[in-house]
Amino acid sequence: MNGVPAEVAGREPVVVTAADARYGELVRGVNARYVGSPEAVYLVNSTTQVAEVVQAAVTRGKRLTVRSGGHCLEDFVFNPDVQVVLDLSEMNRVYFDAARGAFAVEPGATLIDVYELLDTAWGVAIPAGSFYSVGAGGHVAGGGFGFLSRMHGLAVDHLHAVEVVVVDAAGAVRTVVASREHDDPHRDLWWAHTGGGGGNFGVVTRYWFRSPGAVGQDPRSVLPRRPTDMLLSTVSLPWPEMTRQRFGRLLENFGAFHEKHKDPDSPYLAVTGGLVLTHRSGGPIRLDTQVDGGHPEADRLLEAYLAEILEGLGPVVRPRARRVPWLALVRQHARANSAQNDPTLRGDFKSALMRAGPPDHQINTFYRHLTRVDIDNPTITVSLAGFGGRINAVRPEATAFAHRDCSLALLWTVLWHDPADDGRYVDWNREFYGAVYAETGGVPVPNSVTDGCYINDPDADVADPRFNRSVTPWHELYYKDNYPGLRAAKARWDPRNVFRHRLSVQLP
Ligand SMILES: Cc1cc2nc3c(=O)[nH]c(=O)nc-3n(C[C@H](O)[C@H](O)[C@H](O)COP(=O)(O)OP(=O)(O)OC[C@H]3O[C@@H](n4cnc5c(N)ncnc54)[C@H](O)[C@@H]3O)c2cc1C
Known part of the structure; x- marks a missing residue:
């Protein structure tokens, strides 16, 4: 069992x-762009302590935010208005809770x-x-x-219950457990x-x-089994050989494959492909693919996938795929990411979910911006991650995550060090993203091609009329038809709007 050390648990x-x-x-x-100046930070180690700190902040009228892993892509936790963090x-324990027949995961894990x-204790994964x-x-x-x-859907597709410290209309704090059971009176809080x-x-x-649908109480049977190993392929496509025609063919192939295989019964669920479009001042464009090595036809699936994506591109060097034990791969990913591990890095990010591959005019815009010579930042990327599969087995209203017919998740990234460059790179991302979605008011509005944005990659620009010139409000981009349900939950569980940020769910 992972643990808060004994000397920490129970400490003030x-x-x-x-x-x-x-x-x-x-x-x-x-x-590093997001720095707060709160009166105090409270490092707590139990639900009781969370409730005490929240109660004290509410009673004293202090603005409070919550940090778990600190990865928020916006300033929601650390900004000048915040008084208590x-x-x-x-609170990072992970253990099997026999009473609930479910794995408990604390938020700081x-x-x-x-x-x-x-994995180590039970051989399962989320x-x-x-x-x-x-x-x-x-x-x-x-x-x-x-x-x-x-292969297995989103993390929330396996969420059984949640424990939440909430504040009622009178300002009193209490702790509620809400589960997905249909007769749970608090089910809307789980949702x-x-x-x-x-x-x-x-x-x-x-x-x-x-x-x-999990059966029984054996921990090893209540979550998906971990894959044995992964078949791993990386294909590099250097910029000097990347004509507009070749670039277009690559994106068309990649988009078409994922659109064709976005359904939950696709024979390619075991294949997860990512296409990382770099700026030409950076390294080559990369096609990174993982195939579940336990699939009886893993090698054939990878071969067929690569053949389809690289079709019509002319000669491409294809290094031999490697088999890597699954947890070793997860760990390698953790250690290898030297850029993202630099604590002085500043960044700007934007997201888009796609139901179909990018159409020609979007491909043109990608090419134009990624080959611009007035900027030379090798960290600039747009990554296109294969989406769908079992994610699309869930109805849009069954969970608050509404995007259940998508094929790709896109993420725009630019990183830099010098605060003096903030304006330059924030503007770069705005211009690039706005141009790709120019035909729909600068944002990926839900339609037959695009499907809005991902709330875990939040971007306050989409609530700003200078950058969202569509008639689609920010909340429709993130939540589509689920927003009224979220507002109803907000009214019931946070009627004083204690928990808020620049893109928070609004009270009705
Ligand atoms: C380098 C990087 C890689 C990423 N990779 C992925 C990925 O592979 N897949 C993916 O889906 N997403 C990914 N994300 C996005 C990530 O899921 C979100 O940034 C997520 O919100 C981070 O959670 P956190 O607890 O680390 O962040 P925090 O900054 O601590 O919190 C994020 C938000 O959630 C709130 N919050 C945090 N804890 C709690 C709590 N216990 N109760 C209530 N509210 C809380 C905060 O107040 C804040 O609004 C990535 C982000 C980064 C920066």
């Missing part, structure tokens, strides 16, 4: 104020904690994100997807945490995972 909260040497460490997100990073613990240091606290509430999702996003309804102090 650690209160860190500006006079403390640890303060600077605890008032900033993983993205509740830091849950020490990082994804690598979760993968390692579930289909969550691929970045090791993301915290369960924010990640799960927003949906959670990664390399296992085409709100299946894609509604963090920082909206209360403080999650525990998640429980058990797959729908």
Whole structure:
């Protein structure tokens, strides 16, 4: 069992104020752009302590935010308005809760904690994100997807229950457990945490995972089994050989394959492909593919996939695929990401979900911007991740995550170090993204091609009329028809709007 060390469990909260040497460490997100100046940070280690800190903040009228893993892509946790930060990073236990027949995961557990613990002790996995240091606290509430999702759905598709510290209309704090059981009177609170996003309804102090339809109480049978190994392929496509025609063919092939195989009964569920479009000042464009090595036809699936994606591109060097034990691969991903591990990095991100591959005019815009010579930042990427599969087996209204007919998830990234470059790179991303979606007002509105944005990759620009010139409001991009349900949950569980940020669910 992972654990809060015995000397930590039960200890009083650690209160860190500006006079403390640890303060600077605890008032900033993983993205160095987001720094707060709260009166205090409370490092807590139990639900009772969370409730006490929230109650004190509400009683004193203090603005409070919650940090689990610190990976928020916006300033929702660390910004100048925040007076109290509740830091849950020490609440990181992962264990089997026999009473519920489900795995309990505390919000401060990082994804690598979760993968390692579930695997080492029980050989099971949750289909969550691929970045090791993301915290369960924010990640799960927003949906959670990664390399296992085409096979097993989103993390929230296995969410059985959630424990949340909430504040009622009178300002009194209480702790509620809400489950997906249909007769649970608190079911709407569970539902709100299946894609509604963090920082909206209360403080999650525990998640429980058990797959729908799981039978029995054996921990090894209540979640998907971990893959034995992964068949791994990386194909590099250098920019000097990348004509507009070749680039277009690659994106058309990639888009068409994923559209054809987005359904939950696709024979290619075991294949997860990612296409990382770099700027030409960076390295080559990369086609990264993982295939579940336990699939009896893994090699054939990979071969057929690569043949389809690379068709018509002319000669391409294809290094031999490698088999890597699954957990070793997860760990390697954790350690290899030197750029993302740099604590001085500043970044800007934008997301889009796609139902179909990018049409020609979008491909043109990708090519134009990625070959621009007035910018030379090798960290610029747009990654296109294969989506759908078992994610699309769930009805859009069954969970708060509404995007259940998508084929690709896109993420725009630009990183830099110098605060003086903030304006330049934020503008770059705005211009690039706005141009790709120019025909729909600068944002990927839900239609037959695009399907909005992913709340775990939030971008406050989509609520700003300068950048969202469509008639589609920001909440439709993130939640589509599920927004009224989320507002109803907000009214019931956070009627004083204690938990809020720049894109939080609004009270009715
Ligand atoms: C480098 C990187 C890689 C990523 N990779 C993936 C990926 O592979 N797949 C994917 O789906 N997403 C990915 N994400 C997005 C990630 O899922 C979100 O950023 C997620 O919200 C981070 O959660 P956190 O707890 O680490 O962040 P935090 O910054 O601590 O929290 C994020 C938000 O949730 C709120 N929150 C946090 N904890 C709680 C809680 N206990 N109760 C209530 N609200 C809470 C915060 O107040 C904030 O609004 C990635 C992000 C980064 C920066």
